[in-house]
Amino acid sequence: MIRYFLKMGMRKFAKRYSYDTSYMSHVVETSAEAGVRLSLLPLFTQFQGPKAARNVWAGAMLGSTQEGDCGPCVQLIVDMALEAAVPKDQLALCLQGDAVAAGDVGLGFRFAQAAIANVHELEELRAEIDRRFGPAAVTAASFAAASGRIYPVLKRGLGFGQTCSSVKASHETIQVLPRA
Template sequence: MIRALASKRLDAAERELGESHDYMRHILNTSLRAFLRFAKIFPISDYRRGLPADAYHVARIVAARDEDCGTCVQVEVNLGVRDNVAPEILQAVIDRRPDQLPANLQIVYEFVGALVGKTGNDEELRQAIRRDYGEEGLVELALAIGASRFLPSVKRTLGYGKACSLVEVRLPEHR
């Protein structure tokens, strides 16, 4: 019964986000216990209370892009579209054109890039994040970045993240 309910929820998520969740089905079908533990990431992954939607989604896209070459990034873009982030902001992030972002979002983009690239030049950017969004905003960014990297890693580990795909700013069609 729990598997059936979880499977229906995965079907709904695929329709909403426009991408396959086969790797999650793999976990569900292999071990219900593992799936129930795995599912605990979702309340963390979508936690956003004070951070503006555009900053939140810029961070998630940049973080996911470092771990994935397509479908997980597309899900992140689709979530941004769903949360009414301006298409030109999403497109600038996809195109790796931070110069086309407003200054506060350039900082988010560069901060996440410094973190995932382990460049060591993140402290000044972290201070700018604190200035713009406060300590709570920094915490929300930390959760968004961590979760956005976790899911593609699980997917790739299970062998479901093999093909690269073109990422587009589009609203997934409801099936």
């Protein structure tokens, strides 16, 4: 019975975002317990912090996800960000390698990539987010930096990984700068 509800939720998600959920189905078929745990991940990954810092959170999700994958998972994050009214041009600048010019989205993007790489710039970016948006925004950006990689890594581990591709944002194609 639990598999039925999990698959119903997956179909709804797939339809809403035009997203291939075959890896999710695989998890559910393999283990209902694993499917339940997968369905609970958004409780962690979708903590967005204060509304004023939503673009920072979206940028951090994008930066972390792109670091893990530059294909369908990035497209999903872009679609979700656009749905949340995150500026398309700032998303595009991040994907094209110019996060410095991408405003608050770029701030989150750079924060996530600095957290992942554990570079000195992280302290400066964390301080800026905290100063401008408060500690809850730092927490949200940190959650995003840690969690954006979960799905791409899980998909690759299960054999459902994808290669780099372009991303669409409101009918505009953006060539994604592949990760190094």
